Amino acid sequence: MDEKYHKPVLLAVLALIVFASTFILQKNYEFIIYIFVVLSFLWLICHSTKYLDYSELSIWGLVLWAILHMAGGGVHVKGDVLYNLILIPLVGEPFWILKFDQVVHLIGFFVATLVMYDVLKPHVKKMQGFALGFTLFAAGLGLGALNEIVEFFATVILPSTNVGGYYNTALDLVFNGIGALAAVLYRFKFKK
Numbered sequence: 001m002d003e004k005y006h007k008p009v010l011l012a013v014l015a016l017i018v019f020a021s022t023f024i025l026q027k028n029y030e031f032i033i034y035i036f037v038v039l040s041f042l043w044l045i046c047h048s049t050k051y052l053d054y055s056e057l058s059i060w061g062l063v064l065w066a067i068l069h070m071a072g073g074g075v076h077v078k079g080d081v082l083y084n085l086i087l088i089p090l091v092g093e094p095f096w097i098l099k100f101d102q103v104v105h106l107i108g109f110f111v112a113t114l115v116m117y118d119v120l121k122p123h124v125k126k127m128q129g130f131a132l133g134f135t136l137f138a139a140g141l142g143l144g145a146l147n148e149i150v151e152f153f154a155t156v157i158l159p160s161t162n163v164g165g166y167y168n169t170a171l172d173l174v175f176n177g178i179g180a181l182a183a184v185l186y187r188f189k190f191k192k
Contacts, residue, residue: 001049004056006030008063014041019070020071030154030161031073037150038066061111068104073162081162094167101168105144105175106182113140113183133184140180144173 016035023031045054045062072083083101091097101120116139124132151163151172 002045005046005049005054005059008059009042009046011068012038012063015067015070016042019074022074026074030158030163031070033157034069034073035152038069042066046188052118052122054115058111058118059112061107061114063113065104065108068107072100072104080166083162095171097171102171102175105172106179108147109140109144109176109179110183110186111179113180114144114187115139116140116143117183117187133188135178136187137177137186140183141173144176144180147174147176 016106019031020035020078022028023035034127041062045059073081077084083104085100086096086098088098090119113136117136120135120139124135127135148169151161151169155163157162172178
């Protein structure tokens with residue numbers, strides 16, 4: 001593994017150890033499952049560096065996303081998990097925008113879309129403009145949908161989770177899409 005990956009991977013591992021310990025003490029089984037999901041992706045990223053050259057923004061972004069996600073489920077503010085904290089009350093009930101959860105989805109799928117660019121880069125050298133932008137956007141949305149499926153399985157497996165209902169899932173997908181679109185715009189604006 002290239003040296004540029006050492007520090008972010010070390011930080012990710014240390015953060016996962018701290019959060020895993022926290023979740024075990026809290027008996028937060030939902031986020032113990034997510035620890036294994038994040039570890040699986042960390043393993044996949046580490047082993048794929050033999051074949052792919054991830055940008056530093058992608059790697060550090062993945063670490064930030066993992067830490068924000070774990071903090072969202074493990075840190076309590078005003079008697080509730082950070083994920084439920086309303087950062088800016090833009091829209092009230094039943095949508096509750098803008099929550100920490102929605103910001104994490106936006107950041108997360110901004111990063112996931114950048115990672116998809118890194119993955120697809122060797123195969124899309126001739127693809128430019130709208131075709132590349134649409135492909136990246138669709139890839140980001142696809143990963144966002146996969147994330148919602150993982151959340152759904154958590155609600156099926158565990159008797160009690162902090163995953164919301166229909167509005168929460170729909171808003172997660174909207175913010176995943178905003179993050180994916182922002183990443184596409186970033187690629188075209190700053191990475192020509």
